[in-house]
Amino acid sequence: MFPSPKDDKRKLSPCTAPTGSDPECIGSSWQMQQVFDRITAAARSMATVFITGESGTGKEICAQAVHAASTRATGPFVPLNCAAIPHDLLESEVFGHLKGAFTGAVANKPGAATVANGGTLFLDEICEMDLDLQTKLLRFLQTSTIQPVGASQARKVDVRIVCATNRDPMEEVRRGRFREDLFYRLHVVPIHLPPLRERGEDVIEIARRALVRFSAEEGRSFAAFAPDVEAMFRALPWPGNVRQLLNVVRHAVVLNDGRVVTRDMLPLGLHRDGDRVPPRHGTAEEASRLGIDDLVGKSLAEIEQMVIEETIAREGGSVPRAARVLDVSPSTLYRKREAWARQAEAV
Structure with a gap:
């Protein structure tokens, strides 16, 4: 965790957050x-x-x-x-x-x-x-x-x-x-x-800790997420990062009760995002198979998205490394991907 005022100022232990901490x-x-x-x-x-x-x-x-x-x-x-x-x-x-x-x-x-x-x-x-x-x-x-x-x-x-x-x-x-x-x-x-999408299992660690905290605050009995919920959490791009994840967990806790959080307890918008995750990765895979003839007839915006997503995929999902390859700043790629996610959500 981030150090708190109670932490030893010289021997911080970032991974030993006590239960109930932020x-x-x-x-x-x-x-x-x-x-x-x-x-x-x-x-x-x-x-x-x-x-x-x-x-x-x-x-x-x-x-x-x-x-x-x-x-x-x-x-x-x-x-x-x-x-x-x-x-x-x-x-x-x-x-x-x-x-x-x-x-x-x-x-x-x-x-x-x-x-x-x-x-x-x-x-x-x-x-x-x-x-x-x-x-x-x-x-x-x-x-x-x-x-x-x-x-x-x-x-x-x-x-x-x-x-x-x-x-x-x-x-x-x-x-x-x-x-x-x-x-x-x-x-x-x-x-x-x-960004949260680059932090691997942190998304599950944060979600579980949030579930314990919010359940206690709201008087609920939740103790775990269903496996398909955790799988969705791992796959989602989380454009709103940790703030969005906490919003999703609190939404589920406030409006439901039980021992396990299931997919039907999640916000509807998250379901749409989750359903679109496989095609989103498929776009990069498709781009890797396309030749110049396949690009003709597409808009520059479509080609740009395909090239960016393919570069990120080839760099193991790392946006900073892809940014170095493309000679742009990482924040430029993050903003473009957020814009694409918003456009897809509006469809």
Whole structure:
């Protein structure tokens, strides 16, 4: 599991989550073991941590784990979602403002950087931050000082920055939407959270732990999943990652009761996804048998999907390795596959 405040800060044991712990915080796959090792190393440092991963992979929980295992664990952990706050208010939310600084500023307000003094400031969806504010954030990182909106003098704060994004930050830099100097200032200790579909048996481990927890919370008696349910869980692409899996498990627990979760207890949308899984893999197999004559008459979008799926299949299902072969970022492939899944669901 991700380390918690009770864990030994020097001897973390990521795979020994006690029963009832947060099901988002576990995983025995080698991919997650690398994540846990990186968290342990990052926690000992004051360096800025940059977390990447698709939506629903647990980026905020990862940030909390870094904070909880650090020497700042007794200080505040302050999360701020840069995508959820209007751009014209984000500066005030980060750095604070003085009374009368702008219309509606009826009182002094400490910003997130001040509230996080002595602890950790988590900037989620950092790539959504306006370029002007990126400049001020860079100055803050260089000087450890903040200047609230309307203030004439800067003040010193002691804050560690952890940030996250579901985008490819280097692609954002190339497109001019994210400052390169800020990227290198923030991207000191990178941690990439793999999508659930690449984590092997973690999907079953997480689902079982979630079933125990949610059954206890809802007063149900569930203890296991039917074999065909677990087989479906292994095969599904899970575009919503761990967040989607937990939603599915809670749905089954809340609306049903018994000892075993069966397929008929799962959301209808998941049934449609499960029924489409074999053809989805077949598309890649079919593409491997096609010659140039077979591609003529297909749209470029169809050909692109076939080539991408075949490359992923040849790379053993690894999207990062396929991305290297295709010379694109992994997040580009993830976004395309999510779009294809949504299109298929709409049919």
